[in-house]
Amino acid sequence: MEELLLESLYRYFVQPQIDTNTNTIIGYELLMKELTEEGWRLPKSFSAIDPQITADLLIETTKVLSDKVRRLSVNVSREQLMTTTISEAIIQSQKQIYPTKLVVELTEDESPTKYSNEEVKEKLNYFLDRGMQVSLDDVGTGINHFHNISDLLPIASELKFALQNFSKKFIDKSMQQKIHFWHAMSKEYGLRLVVEGVEDKDDHKLIGKLGVNLKQGYYYSKPQLLKLPNDCCLY
Template sequence: MYRYFIQPQLNRFTNSLIGYEMLIRKYDDEHWKLPQNFAAIPVDEQVNLLKLTAKRIGLKVGSISFNLNRSQFIDQHMAEALIDAQHDIYPVKLIIEVTEESCDKDVAREALVKSAKHYTENGVQISLDDVGTGFNTYNNIKALLPYANEIKFAMQNFRRETREGEIVDQLQFWKEVASKYHIRLVVEGTENAEEDELLNQLDLPYRQGYFYGKPHLVKLE
């Protein structure tokens, strides 16, 4: 059995809840676990569950974020199912977070741009996840930025790579990128009051992390 856990996204300066990131989990051995293979979950099952979850929480927020790796992002069946879901859950905005996985190395940039254009033309917003780490350097995602509504900066990735000393400079760089393209910069991975205050000092309102709320199960019954 699959269900979505949700994690809040905030505008810290207005102390308002702006959306939820939806994180799919599988119930196995009496525990909720991260699925081993997201691509093995049928598209229709994921999207139908998305619709049910969105309708349960939709009155509370303006948007929900749904993760796709690059291979899923260029899949036509997935695209049509999610565009249909956007129509179904309106006025809640559906945001596709484009993530990075090892299986995505052969996905052509031209295919990504084509899919991004198709999504945006049909009212689905695009978020580019994990900017500044892994494959998601500025040069590698530059072609997608004109179609993006949001970029996400994951502080936990820099901790994992022992690059904590780069966080401030990287945040300032991506803040400038967000300003140039007139899109949101969401900082995720905020874990304590010191990091919260750092983001205050950097004038970055949009945030996500354990400091503001851990992922929790949405009960559909």
Template sequence: MYRYFIQPQLDKFNNSLIGYEMLIRYRATADDRWTLPANFEAIPIDVQIDLLKATASELSLKIGSVSINFNRKQFLNPDIAAAVIEAQAKLFPVKVIVEVTEEPGEDNYALEDMQKQIELIKSHGLQFSLDDVGTGINVYDHIKPLLGYAEEIKFAMQNFRNEERTDEIPAQLKFWREVAVEHDMRLILEGVENDEEDQLADDLEIPLRQGYYYGKPHLFQLKSDH
């Protein structure tokens, strides 16, 4: 069974909740713990769509936005595009932000196809976000052609930790902050876990944040679960 967990995103300087990110989780039986799916590619498209529609119809949050993740293959799927467009209609005036994550092998998808799909969802009021900037394949030169389409970029501190590049975080964060300013985008810092990282974000004047330090993901139960 798949369900979404939601994690708060905040504006630290205004001390306000700006939105939630929806994170898909899996468990085989009611006795099992919820875990990250072993392979996001293996989640059937129809399961994702049904879950997204069910969650959107019950999500009545008085917040600015909800964010949902897809890899490029999923993002280009017309059925998923239709589902997120429907979700935006149900959730209005809450803004739906589609985050595209990086995964190896995603050079296979044509830039032109990405641009067309971004324009399609934006024509229906959704926003586009580039997740995991600076790590994996989402380095500057690779995503530069998409920066003009994005309202938001997300910098994941945990990815740098996983790649044993923790020492690079301050310089990389400064670089991506400048990219965000140049392209008039929001920059969300995710993976903030302790006082030191919170202070770094303060020092670099990055207000928008997400991480265990501010709030862990928690299960969004559907009515059918009760």
């Protein structure tokens, strides 16, 4: 029985996004993890998780956080985006946290099924019509390279650049050029640019010098487990 619990228990961890100009928390990203024998770990495959589990957990979690910040961000792959159960849970979550905005972060993960940008855009517009925002996550990696997401830029509100997705240190000039590129795209389309994966003071200062004020990473706060109301005896 204990093994079954360890294999099937998922919870969201929350990590703040910081505006370093004002030193304030502007939102929280929800990061799903699985409880394993080694502790809380990222699931090996988000697509393999029962969509109903993801949907129920999202609704419970957003209910707890609804009065904490202006924005809550949730990672959604293209496969999850097109899954009716999860789509409906996203809509219900936005309803229950209003006037807080739910930001749908479209991840860079490849999906088992290939979806066209038109299909993805249609679903994202469905969310926009219901008061949500769209973030393009991990830009420049996976399926979220510029040529794959350029059609989605006009409907987005945010770009996220993840330092941790690259092997080179941020001090490397090629890394800074990538930031310059996405900063330019954010200016051109009027989008927020969040740099995540900021782990030390040097990265914090350098990103600020490049004109980016919205940041996320261990330097500010590690993701914290968000316990749900009935969790007291689970772990």
